[in-house]
Amino acid sequence: MRNIFIKKTILIFLSVITFFSCKTAEKTPEKQPNIVWIVSEDNSKHYLKLFDENGIETPNIASLTNQGVMFTRAFSNAPVCSVARSTIISGTYAPRTGVQFHRKSELAPLPDGLHMFPAYLKQAGYYTTNNSKEDYNFVKSDTVWDDSSKKASYRNRSENQPFFHVFNIGTSHESRIHFTKEDMDAALAKGELDSFNIQPNHPQTELFQYTNVHYRNKIQEMDQEVGAVIKELKEDGLLEDTFIFYYGDHGGVLPGSKGYLYETGLHVPMIVRVPENYKHLTHLKPGSTTENFVSFIDLAPTVLKLANVSIPEQIDGKPFLTPEETKQDHTTFGYADRFDEKYDLVRSVRKGKYKYIRNFQPFNFDGLMNNYRYKQLAYKEWETLYNEGKLNDVQSTFFKSKAPEMLFDVENDPYETKNLANDAAHKNTLLDLRSSLNTWIEGMPDLSFYPEHYIIDNALKNPVKWGQEHKKDIKKYITTANLMLQDFSSIKEKVKVSLASKDPWERYWALIVCSSFGKEANALKTTIKNIAKTDPQALNKVRAAEFLGLTKNDNPEQICLEALYSTNNPVEALLILNSITLLSSKDFGYSIQIDTSKLKPTVLKDAQVLRRIEYLIP
CATH class of the missing domain: 3.40.720.10 (Alkaline Phosphatase, subunit A)
Incomplete structure (x- = not known):
């Protein structure tokens, strides 16, 4: 009997423990906010x-x-x-x-x-x-x-x-x-x-x-x-x-x-x-x-x-x-690429009170025509006053080619009017932020080092996977693009090698580097003229013509129009039209006459292309 009593006591004790254990386990979780x-x-x-x-x-x-x-x-x-x-x-x-x-x-x-x-x-x-x-x-x-x-x-x-x-x-x-x-x-x-x-x-x-x-x-x-x-x-x-x-x-x-x-x-x-x-x-x-x-x-x-x-x-x-x-x-990091029909490629990093902006295509000035922006009367007046020579240097910056890199103290200069990139007192800050930005864009990697139409045709089924598979190539293009941050005399031979590369997008970035230097890169104009005539990639012909036009070495009209008329891809056409718009702006002054009857039907149907055409052919 004594053993039976002990067993019952143990069972009751275990039941009590189990009961309270279950109660603890069943505690109602906090309601989500x-x-x-x-x-x-x-x-x-x-x-x-x-x-x-x-x-x-x-x-x-x-x-x-x-x-x-x-x-x-x-x-x-x-x-x-x-x-x-x-x-x-x-x-x-x-x-x-x-x-x-x-x-x-x-x-x-x-x-x-x-x-x-x-x-x-x-x-x-x-x-x-x-x-x-x-x-x-x-x-x-x-x-x-x-x-x-x-x-x-x-x-x-x-x-x-x-x-x-x-x-x-x-x-x-x-x-x-x-x-x-x-x-x-x-x-x-x-x-x-x-x-x-x-x-x-x-x-x-x-x-x-x-x-x-x-x-x-x-x-x-x-x-x-x-x-x-x-x-x-x-x-x-x-x-x-x-x-x-x-x-x-x-x-x-x-x-x-x-x-x-x-x-x-x-x-x-x-x-x-x-x-x-x-x-x-x-x-x-x-x-x-x-x-x-x-x-x-x-x-x-x-x-x-x-x-x-x-x-x-x-x-x-x-x-x-x-x-x-x-x-x-x-x-914090920032990115700006195409806005409607207007192309650029800009990246930024802000660390503390300092802001670093990297303009990878600095000749694409901020005020380049963008149809939707210019519906605003203030934009129109700003451009008119610039064209009439009625702005001071700070106000005119919007319509001028940009520096490849800019550094601002945004606490003391909240509207980013004073570029400190060439100020020796801020050299360490510049190098630190430049390094941070490069580490970030290489680490993603940043797909924009390929033209948009190429991304759509090749990467868009799985952009992240494709980017990882092409990470080494993207790093190569970033390295090429960053040559514009050095003295031209020190990198001329590297640019020349890149212009002769079998990789079309390395050539593409080498041409953009030349355009960023402008007339400083005239030592390579013979090579670039040859690219404008013979490169198998139509967009590289346009980039070469763009350099020749920006530096007044040659009229870019024929090469740009041949590339525009030959493409069936509206996104590629839009990038070509961006160069034509740039070259047609006040400071460069080319008059490139587009015959819309020669555009491919797929190109002429695109809404963004039509916005560019509307501007270029009033």
């Missing part, structure tokens, strides 16, 4: 008084700081919608994944095994909604959004379901300052002209003054829409369960900002409101300001971390709200 993004289009931090003395009051955005963290060093990685949003939705650098061109000629697939990040939230039980702009350069699957439309709302979720909601505001978009002279005259007659400072690289005119006022008025209208979203969340009793991110989707739209890697194109306002019930998820204190660097590449992993969802290895960014992942290097 809601996350809302309020995204305003086309405004850098420079136009909000909350971030800049020369900005306008935005009380609704400012209200988020009461229980939020203000990020004074937040950056888009690209200065235009589709490339910036492709970076955000994937968490990957666009030049690595083949989505760096705006507008896309073809959609690229996401890297193998990677989804647009809201898909991971959806798998974890979130209701995912987007109201409503997408503008991705990636192929999109149906796994991303429960609803992406102008009617999308978190209110349509199941009861107690956590949600991720994006609310896009287009009120501050570039198109909203395509006003007419009549519109301006009517406003001026009412006395609508406040005293905002015009940035120093802009003409100090009435039109630019009014454009500043009109744009800031649109920002105030946008602020009211931000307030409406906050009010809705409050009325629904959701504020203390919801992280609210407010940010601009890239820089502003005053001339020389959107589409350019200057601070006005990349440095955006950002505030994250931390809900009371989830303040333990971040080490940053509500009501505080931080100078930690944040880039758009970091948004996807930050949201996934807040939702307690695993971050895919293919994502390039890091979370920025948790202490163990806070970035300490204070560095």
Whole structure:
């Protein structure tokens, strides 16, 4: 009997232990927080008084700081919608994944095994909604959004379901300052002209003054829409369960900002409101300001971390709200390639207060015609004043060939008007940032060292894999391109070897290097003339003709037109037309007469080509 009693006692004891063990194991996990993004289009931090003395009051955005963290060093990685949003939705650098061109000629697939990040939230039980702009350069699957439309709302979720909601505001978009002279005259007659400072690289005119006022008025209208979203969340009793991110989707739209890697194109306002019930998820204190660097590449992993969802290895960014992942290097990278019909190739890195910009095709001056930009009256006036010789040196820079590399102290020179690249006192900083940028572009690797049409034809089925397979070649092209950073006398023989390379894209970059030196490279003009006549790659003939035209060694018209008429590829044609537009500009003055009847039908149907033709044949 005694043994039976002992056995029963042991069984009861084990049952009690098991019961409490099960209770511990069955502990209900913390409910995931809601996350809302309020995204305003086309405004850098420079136009909000909350971030800049020369900005306008935005009380609704400012209200988020009461229980939020203000990020004074937040950056888009690209200065235009589709490339910036492709970076955000994937968490990957666009030049690595083949989505760096705006507008896309073809959609690229996401890297193998990677989804647009809201898909991971959806798998974890979130209701995912987007109201409503997408503008991705990636192929999109149906796994991303429960609803992406102008009617999308978190209110349509199941009861107690956590949600991720994006609310896009287009009120501050570039198109909203395509006003007419009549519109301006009517406003001026009412006395609508406040005293905002015009940035120093802009003409100090009435039109630019009014454009500043009109744009800031649109920002105030946008602020009211931000307030409406906050009010809705409050009325629904959701504020203390919801992280609210407010940010601009890239820089502003005053001339020389959107589409350019200057601070006005990349440095955006950002505030994250931390809900009371989830303040333990971040080490940053509500009501505080931080100078930690944040880039758009970091948004996807930050949201996934807040939702307690695993971050895919293919994502390039890091979370920025948790202490163990806070970035300490204070560095951000930027990229600019094609914007509609206008080509360039520019990369940037900012580290602390210094900004380094690398112009890989420096003869493509900033003010080169871009149809959509020049719908803005201020752009038109700026160009007119330049052509009439009425601008000072700083204001004229926009229409002049650029230096291959530029270095700015953006704290003391916020509008990047004084290039310190040749200042001996800043040599170490220059070399450090140059090295950082080269390490980054080689490491991706950066696909833009091939022409866009070649990427589409050869790499776009799997850009990341293709880039890795061609990493050595890309590094070779970068090395060739960087010859323009040395004295020509010291690298002339290397350029000559590259001009004779069997690799067409090494020849391509050697020709661009020659154009960057201009007349300094005239010692190689005989070789370049031969390339213009005999190179099997039509685009290399154009690059050779471009050099001969820029240096006034030969008229480039015949070679450029032969290449243009011979191609069936509209993207290749667009790159040729970029050279023709450059050579037709005021400072070079060639009159290249295009006969549209000689263009291939596939070329003539392309919308971007037609924009160039419309400009070149008024």
